[in-house]
Amino acid sequence: MTASEPEEPGSASSRAKDHSPWNWLLFVPIVVPLIPVFFNADAPRVFGFPRFYWLQLAYILLGVATTTLVYQLTKKRGDR
């Protein structure tokens, strides 16, 4: 490590921010939307939408919820 003195404290905590077990949660919205067995069917229909369409649109919420959760759980506390 060749970084100069004053950077050390900031970078140490930012490293802690990047490496978190919560990050593994991000794999859920990457893997689940890519499994056709879950969504490739007509029934049940919701508001006239076949499952293929409403479930895949619902996965958007899964993605938003997961990234938001991981962001909140891994956010640096205290500063800014």
Added chain:
Amino acid sequence: MWRDHLTEIIVFTVLFLLVSAMGFVAARWRAPRDMAHLDEWGLGGRSFGGWITWFLVGGDLYTAYTFVAVPALVFGAGAMGFFAVPYTIVIYPMVFLVLCRLWSVSHRHGFVTPADFVRSRFDSPVLALVVAVTGIVATMPYIALQLVGIEAVLKTMGVTGESALARHLPIIIAFAILAAYTYQSGLRAPALIAFVKDTLIYVVILVAVLWLPQKLGGWGSIFDAAEAKFQATAQNPNDGILLNANNQLQYVTLAFGSALALFLYPHSITGVLASRNRDVIKRNMSALPAYSLVLGLIALLGYMAIAAGVKPLPGSTPGSADANTVVPVLFDQQFPDWFAGVAYAAIGIGALVPAAIMSIAAANLFTRNIYKEYLKRDASPAQEANVSKITSLVVKVGAVACIVFLDPQFSIDLQLIGGVIILQTLPAVALGLYTRWFHRGALIAGWAAGMGLGMWMLYQIPNPATKRAHFGGSAFPLSDFGFDTKKTIYVGIVAVLVNLLVAALVTLVLRAAKVDAGRDGTTPDDYFADEGDPRVTPGPARDADAAPEPVA
């Protein structure tokens, strides 16, 4: 002819001119101390906050061509066209952490392009050149396709002519205006215009999905009408409102492969690097899927067009149909004239935002990785900004020439190829952010192998619907590899896997032969730096030239 569409044309023109005026004013928006710096012109001062980044990146990724081509695909093939939804869902969790690392290392070292990073990380100007040229080649047809989006709208409004020049004149004028304000305002122009574009898109789509289903008998009957149409047309076995056993693999690999490719495109990275800090990026990864919802609903406009009995307008060759006109024709039939005009303006302006960002990104690549590297090593920041501005003009003239002088189908083919070739920069750019295990020579070898295989596979794919023998799509039949199956797979995934395999093998060989791997210009600490770090200073205060040298 066009007189029937007078209201639409007036609304379209007024909104278009309003936005153009904004583009010129943008130079003074969040005015920099010194515009003659590539960071200012090409990255908006690296200072955009959460909202601006959301509009900018959203306006950048979800382009006019997407808005026209995705429903056209759903109209023609059904469920397969819906791949855009899983594609834009998996992308954000996938790049959530990767982009933060890219942002940090780029801000510490003043990188403007992905090739800048590769050059410093692998100590290889050649590899950087390969990444830069790949980026430019993949971006050019994408810009040209934005014109296809505008043209679909103009055609529906009856603004066409007999001669090639008359037909293309409106587009040439539109792009001349775009080129002028991009030249003047740089990335600030699309950032400001994106507000108008996205607001219009959201309004149009909300109205469309709330109002049209009522007119067409509800969502249930829209899907039923689509299913009935796909059942009736037997010539394509792979259409339908659900996937079948043979195209599921294609659907999944296409969604995943496209997601891998998206943030390798230089224009996506430009939007990300323009943000103020890592938090802005992370919050945007949660907020950008709002556009995916819009995209999903836009895709379903394809089914509404089926239910409404839309017939696409004739294409450039006699007997063919231009599927891209499906959505504009649907709006023309179902909406009052003034609102159809608003919808057309949304698509037309929607083309300008990405076209501006793409031309800026391509210009930055040329300036940083070709001009500065090979033509004028001691270029000052002001000279860099100047070269970029001029290159952005050249790029746009090239895009217009592609559409005017060549068959638009050629641009569509090139864009298909573009998605496959940009994926070949994945090992160097995306994996490079995490590991330096790969040898620079091996990355070049892997790139060459992936490019070669990808091009060959695309060349082999025919398209029975348009009676073309080559470049008919991205679905490669596994039977061509000797497998006894009717399944197809996305070309890009196969090509990038081979790329990785070759890169790994050649790395082992080069290491065994003790070939020099060069010096890493970055430190592990660089990948975690954030706003406020002593060496991360936004804007002109930083000396971008001295940056590539690591601290002693």
